[in-house]
Each structure stands twice: as C-alpha cells, then as structure tokens.
Amino acid sequence: METASQLAVRLTKQSRDQFWNVYTEFDWPDSLDADRYAMTPELISIHGTELWESLDEPTRKRLSLYEVGNFFSLTLQGERPLVAGLSDRLYSKRLTHEGTEYIHHFIDEENKHMIMFGLFLQKYLGKVYPEKKIALDRTYAKGEEEVAFFCKVMVVEELGDYYNVKMMLDDAIEPIVKQINWVHHRDESRHLGFGRRHLTELTEQWMPTWSDETRAGFSDWLGQYIKSSWNDFYNPTMYKDAGLEDPYQVRKMALAHPLTAEHRARASKKLVNIFLRLGLLLEAPVL
Amino acid sequence: MDEQQIRAELREWILAHAKSKPSGELTDQTAILETGLLSSLDIVEFVLFIEELRGDEVDTDDIEPEVFTSIDTLWEGFFGQAAG
Numbered sequence: 001m002e003t004a005s006q007l008a009v010r011l012t013k014q015s016r017d018q019f020w021n022v023y024t025e026f027d028w029p030d031s032l033d034a035d036r037y038a039m040t041p042e043l044i045s046i047h048g049t050e051l052w053e054s055l056d057e058p059t060r061k062r063l064s065l066y067e068v069g070n071f072f073s074l075t076l077q078g079e080r081p082l083v084a085g086l087s088d089r090l091y092s093k094r095l096t097h098e099g100t101e102y103i104h105h106f107i108d109e110e111n112k113h114m115i116m117f118g119l120f121l122q123k124y125l126g127k128v129y130p131e132k133k134i135a136l137d138r139t140y141a142k143g144e145e146e147v148a149f150f151c152k153v154m155v156v157e158e159l160g161d162y163y164n165v166k167m168m169l170d171d172a173i174e175p176i177v178k179q180i181n182w183v184h185h186r187d188e189s190r191h192l193g194f195g196r197r198h199l200t201e202l203t204e205q206w207m208p209t210w211s212d213e214t215r216a217g218f219s220d221w222l223g224q225y226i227k228s229s230w231n232d233f234y235n236p237t238m239y240k241d242a243g244l245e246d247p248y249q250v251r252k253m254a255l256a257h258p259l260t261a262e263h264r265a266r267a268s269k270k271l272v273n274i275f276l277r278l279g280l281l282l283e284a285p286v287l
Numbered sequence: 288m289d290e291q292q293i294r295a296e297l298r299e300w301i302l303a304h305a306k307s308k309p310s311g312e313l314t315d316q317t318a319i320l321e322t323g324l325l326s327s328l329d330i331v332e333f334v335l336f337i338e339e340l341r342g343d344e345v346d347t348d349d350i351e352p353e354v355f356t357s358i359d360t361l362w363e364g365f366f367g368q369a370a371g
Contacts, residue, residue, distance in 0.1 A: 021371040
C-alpha cells in the first residue's frame with residue numbers, strides 16, 4: 001500500500017498543477033437572488049421538521065442564506081486551528097520531508113478557503129458567525145494529542161465535504177455558492193486522502209502503546225467531539241437572523257427531531273466507519 | 288429571574304450534563320472543570336444555555352477560561368455587574 005509520504009509526493013504535484021488564485025477565481029455578484037435558495041434545502045438544519053413545513057417559501061429561502069452562512073462560518077472557524085496545528089508540524093520530526101512539502105500546499109489551500117468563505121460572509125451577511133469553543137488544557141498519553149489533532153482535521157473536512165458534494169451538484173442554488181462548494185471539494189478531496197493515510201499510520205504507531213483505559217477514553221472523547229461538531233450546525237443566532245421566533249427552542253427541537261438524527265447519521269457514516277475500522281471509536285456514537 | 292434562580296439553573300444544568308457524580312454536594316464554589324464534572328466539549332452547549340438565561344449572546348473572545356471555574360465565577364462573569 002502507498003505510504004503517506006508517497007501519497008504526499010503525488011498530491012504535491014496535483015496541488016501545483018491546479019494552483020489557483022483566490023482573488024481571481026470568483027466573479028462575486030453584487031447581491032444574491034432572494035428568489036433562489038442559497039443552500040440545498042435538504043441540508044437545512046430544520047428540513048423535514050414540522051417547523052420547516054410551516055414556513056412559507058420566502059422564509060425558507062431567507063433561512064437558507066443564514067444556514068449557508070453558518071456552514072461557511074463553522075468551516076472557516078474549523079480551519080483556523082487546523083492551519084495553526086499544521087504550521088506547527090512543518091519541518092518537525094512529526095512529518096517526513098515529503099509530508100512537509102505537501103503540508104505547505106495544504107496550509108496554502110486552507111488559507112485560501114478561509115479567505116473565500118470570509119469574502120462571501122462579509123459581502124452577503126456582513127459577518128462571520130463566531131465560534132463558542134473555549135480551549136482548555138488536558139493531559140494526553142504519548143501520541144494521543146497527535147492522533148486527536150488529525151481526527152479533528154478529519155471531522156471538519158469529512159462533514160464539510162458531505163455538504164460540499166451535495167451543493168456543488170445542485171443547479172437550483174445560488175451559482176456562487178455552488179462554485180465555492182466545488183472549489184472547496186476539489187482541494188479537500190486531496191486533504192482527505194492525505195489525512196486518512198496519515199491518521200492510519202499514526203494510529204498504527206501509537207494505539208498499540210495505549211492502555212485499555214486510554215483507548216476507551218479516546219473513543220469516548222471522539223464520539224463527543226463528533227456530536228459537538230454536529231451541534232454547531234444548529235446555531236440559534238442563525239435562526240434569529242432568519243427571523244425565526246424562539247431560536248434556542250428551534251435549536252433544541254431540531255436537534256431532538258428523528259429526521260435530523262437520521263441526516264446526521266447518514267452524513268457521518270463514512271467518517272464513523274473510518275474511525276471504527278481504525279479502532280479509534282469502539283462503538284458508533286449516537287449523534 | 289433573580290440571582291438565586293440563575294444559580295439554581297446553572298447547578299441543575301451542570302448536574303444534568305456531569306460526566307460523573309460530584310463526590311460531595313455541588314456548591315457554588317465546586318471546581319466544575321478541575322473535578323471533571325464538565326469537559327471542554329460541554330462548553331459550547333453550556334455557553335448557549337447561559338445565553339438563553341441571559342437573553343443575550345456571549346462573545347467568547349471576551350471570556351477567559353477561568354470564568355468556568357465554579358458557579359460563583361459563572362455568576363460574576365456572565366450575570367454580575369462586571370458582565371458585559
């Protein structure tokens with residue numbers, strides 16, 4: 001099987017062949033068309049619920065703008081620590097020479113994604129939704145922090161890619177949103193390939209050295225992390241901005257609804273299966 | 288909602304989401320994170336619950352992690368006179 005280093009050589013070439021300029025890639029329209037959906041309706045967080053059924057079409061379309069704004073914001077917010085962590089690993093023993101070469105492109109592309117999302121958000125929403133996370137120190141077993149970092153990378157990228165692929169194929173939504181999703185997916189497919197291979201090698205290196213207690217604790221943390229990543233899709237401020245009443249209640253209703261639970265399970269299936277196969281998750285989490 | 292009700296609501300939320308039962312009574316001085324009652328992954332949910340109680344959004348850029356030390360510090364940081 002191809003190693004992460006061998007794969008990195010191939011991906012570096014692809015990144016160089018497809019090198020793009022974030023400032024010339026898009027023709028930003030002055031405004032978005034209020035008669036179009038900004039996000040694929042099936043991906044909207046309350047889709048299928050009784051509340052969704054009760055909304056008129058203009059309200060659904062208005063909500064779709066804030067939903068895609070929240071999706072782009074949480075992706076941007078997820079990419080910030082990712083870039084910081086990847087930069088920290090450049091030219092260190094944690095990466096091979098080939099890995100470092102590729103991580104330069106990984107960081108460059110992630111930076112461009114943040115610019116791209118930031119431009120969209122400032123132009124059409126006038127803001128980036130802040131994240132509510134607060135980093136707290138914790139202790140790790142040897143190798144655990146490294147494995148956890150690349151798990152977090154995979155969560156933000158795999159969940160985001162599920163949405164990207166749906167929207168890049170949807171001709172009914174705003175063309176600029178469709179294009180952003182396509183551009184994001186084009187780079188992310190390489191990042192995901194590298195991330196999966198690298199995480200596999202890290203897991204094979206470190207997990208055999210962990211105690212049963214560490215393994216169980218890691219699995220518990222990872223399940224909670226995926227769950228908490230999903231919770232970010234149900235942002236009360238986004239509901240409030242779209243004009244929905246009782247935004248905190250909307251969030252609770254949406255998270256508890258069986259149809260949205262089915263959506264989360266479906267969208268996470270690939271991600272969860274990778275973690276189960278690697279043994280990082282001991283059982284599938286209830287999302 | 289007065290101070291005592293808010294403190295009671297915070298206590299109830301912490302106990303409902305605690306990873307383990309507190310060794311003694313959960314007082315307003317009990318170290319919530321240090322004792323492992325809540326983890327960093329609970330913070331987002333907790334912040335949203337606090338927003339609902341306050342009726343106002345929380346800007347986490349303005350918040351130091353120490354504010355999550357105990358119910359006393361939560362009250363001071365999010366609801367007391369110093370809260371923004």
